[in-house]
Amino acid sequence: MNVSPQAERAAKLRALTESPLDVLIIGGGIVGAGVARDAAMRGLKTGLVEQRDFAFGTSSRSSRLLHGGLRYLAQGRVGLVREASVEKRIIHQIAPHLAAPLPFIFPTYRGNKHWVLWQLKIGVKIYDLLCSGRNLGKSTWLDRNAVQAQVPALAQQNLNGAVRYFDGFTNDARLVLDTLRSAEKHDAILLNYVRFQSAAPKEFWECEVEDQLTQETLTVRTRSVVNATGPWADGLSHSAVKLRVTKGIHIVVERERVPVPDTVVMTEGKRILFAIPWGERTILGTTDTDYSGDPNQVCADAADIDYVLSITNQFFPGAKLKPADVISCWAGLRPLVADPNGKPSDISRSHEIQSPKANWWDIAGGKLTTYRLMAEQAVDRIVRELNVATHVTLPCRTAQEPLLPREEINGFSGVLPPLFNRHAVEHYCTKEWAMHLDDVMLRRTSWHYYHRDAAQKAEQVADWMGELLNWTEEQRAEELARYRELTSLPTVEVNQAQSLSHVAN
Numbered sequence: 382m383n384v385s386p387q388a389e390r391a392a393k394l395r396a397l398t399e400s401p402l403d404v405l406i407i408g409g410g411i412v413g414a415g416v417a418r419d420a421a422m423r424g425l426k427t428g429l430v431e432q433r434d435f436a437f438g439t440s441s442r443s444s445r446l447l448h449g450g451l452r453y454l455a456q457g458r459v460g461l462v463r464e465a466s467v468e469k470r471i472i473h474q475i476a477p478h479l480a481a482p483l484p485f486i487f488p489t490y491r492g493n494k495h496w497v498l499w500q501l502k503i504g505v506k507i508y509d510l511l512c513s514g515r516n517l518g519k520s521t522w523l524d525r526n527a528v529q530a531q532v533p534a535l536a537q538q539n540l541n542g543a544v545r546y547f548d549g550f551t552n553d554a555r556l557v558l559d560t561l562r563s564a565e566k567h568d569a570i571l572l573n574y575v576r577f578q579s580a581a582p583k584e585f586w587e588c589e590v591e592d593q594l595t596q597e598t599l600t601v602r603t604r605s606v607v608n609a610t611g612p613w614a615d616g617l618s619h620s621a622v623k624l625r626v627t628k629g630i631h632i633v634v635e636r637e638r639v640p641v642p643d644t645v646v647m648t649e650g651k652r653i654l655f656a657i658p659w660g661e662r663t664i665l666g667t668t669d670t671d672y673s674g675d676p677n678q679v680c681a682d683a684a685d686i687d688y689v690l691s692i693t694n695q696f697f698p699g700a701k702l703k704p705a706d707v708i709s710c711w712a713g714l715r716p717l718v719a720d721p722n723g724k725p726s727d728i729s730r731s732h733e734i735q736s737p738k739a740n741w742w743d744i745a746g747g748k749l750t751t752y753r754l755m756a757e758q759a760v761d762r763i764v765r766e767l768n769v770a771t772h773v774t775l776p777c778r779t780a781q782e783p784l785l786p787r788e789e790i791n792g793f794s795g796v797l798p799p800l801f802n803r804h805a806v807e808h809y810c811t812k813e814w815a816m817h818l819d820d821v822m823l824r825r826t827s828w829h830y831y832h833r834d835a836a837q838k839a840e841q842v843a844d845w846m847g848e849l850l851n852w853t854e855e856q857r858a859e860e861l862a863r864y865r866e867l868t869s870l871p872t873v874e875v876n877q878a879q880s881l882s883h884v885a886n
């Protein structure tokens with residue numbers, strides 16, 4: 382007999398509390414998911430709690446790129462670029478469905494002193510070498526005519542030529558979910574909608590967590606705690622993290638309005654923005670502005686959207702994009718490790734793992750691309766510190782073992798949204814912990830971001846989920862209201878928005 386998702390959740394809550402864990406991870410973004418997978422694969426008794434849905438935070442609001450970061454190379458951060466370039470290839474090996482080779486065309490224009498063609502030509506060759514000479518594709522150069530032929534919609538005046546290089550295209554939320562599905566196969570106990578509240582170091586760490594569905598408080602005992610809460614990381618008791626948080630937004634438009642065969646790099650001074658092809662859509666972004674508000678409330682505002690539209694209209698003069706052309710948008714927060722002495726543009730994208738108290742671990746900063754390495758380094762240190770004689774831990778295998786077998790991926794996970802059907806929704810509710818309508822519409826499928834008629838699709842998904850999860854009519858209406866509130870677009874008046882102050886490149 383099939384066990385209901387509710388009964389499964391109750392059993393997991395019991396398992397979380399009945400005997401001490403080795404590791405309790407707080408936060409179900411990509412970093413928490415990576416640590417859970419690694420720790421569970423090494424044989425540690427692993428639990429993870431996420432206050433909202435898995436990937437609710439930054440890890441469903443990124444540019445979806447697996448990249449070394451060509452612009453970090455321009456800043457001379459060779460070590461950082463190499464580290465991420467190697468990881469990019471590893472993700473391509475363990476999860477090819479979430480690491481599609483993505484060519485970039487980076488055009489240069491006469492008079493732009495920040496981005497000069499001959500320097501980029503050298504840069505992309507070094508970039509290939511930093512992937513151990515095996516990037517996801519070989520970089521090339523294009524003369525002015527070739528750029529015109531490949532991207533006819535691109536602004537032509539003063540165009541010099543371009544470089545073409547490769548990174549990877551992923552689906553951030555799916556990378557989190559598939560990493561968690563892998564962790565669960567190795568017996569990790571994973572719970573969304575459970576919020577960490579406090580912890581006291583006794584014989585074990587005694588952590589109070591609250592089930593957000595019932596408001597019940599539970600005590601979890603654990604030998605070690607990992608704070609993997611991204612932009613929330615400096616707010617937890619016992620945390621020693623110091624963050625500099627910046628906001629970035631993306632918008633989605635019809636591909637035919639910004640017809641890009643490959644990703645096109647658009648520049649504004651030293652900053653770069655991307656026009657990324659995504660099936661029949663183009664993703665445009667991003668911004669980079671200081672943020673000091675509530676991380677739960679981050680959203681794209683009129684000024685953000687206006688900025689991205691105006692840069693795109695400069696580079697694609699025929700697009701004439703207006704706010705009404707925006708199909709969807711998302712906004713995320715970069716949890717950057719603060720450098721009190723550095724200028725804003727010097728904020729590092731590197732990560733930091735520290736243990737301010739015995740067996741309490743803060744893991745902060747980094748990128749989606751480097752999550753696996755961050756997890757490996759953190760779990761190495763946790764294992765060393767735990768030093769429990771009763772534990773025979775296995776070596777790290779996360780770079781070798783595929784995330785999931787192919788038959789568990791097809792139709793459910795990839796860089797493009799899955800086909801719209803009930804079978805997929807059933808899978809997300811029974812195999813991927815989906816509880817709310819937005820869990821399916823935003824993070825499991827991206828249907829909300831991709832489809833112009835997402836509102837109608839949400840009604841249909843609410844019907845399917847209602848049947849699967851036994852919602853009453855009232856619950857169904859609440860779910861639709863919640864979804865609308867979470868996804869409403871700001872009212873935008875193009876060119877009337879305040880100008881943005883961009884802090885980082």
Ligand SMILES: Cc1cc2nc3c(=O)[nH]c(=O)nc-3n(C[C@H](O)[C@H](O)[C@H](O)COP(=O)(O)OP(=O)(O)OC[C@H]3O[C@@H](n4cnc5c(N)ncnc54)[C@H](O)[C@@H]3O)c2cc1C
Pocket residue numbers: 407408409410411412413430431432433434435436437438439440441442443444445446447448575576577578609610611612613627628629630667713714715716746747748749750751
């Ligand atoms: C605009 C933008 C574009 C980016 N683009 C890229 C890119 O293209 N490539 C790349 O490699 N990187 C990119 N990044 C960086 C990357 O997205 C982040 O570094 C990464 O997603 C951070 O993951 P995380 O797990 O640390 O944080 P999060 O994903 O935010 O996860 C933290 C989780 O902790 C949970 N949490 C908080 N408090 C509690 C609590 N008390 N109890 C339980 N759970 C809690 C939150 O709900 C959240 O889900 C981008 C970032 C931004 C903002």
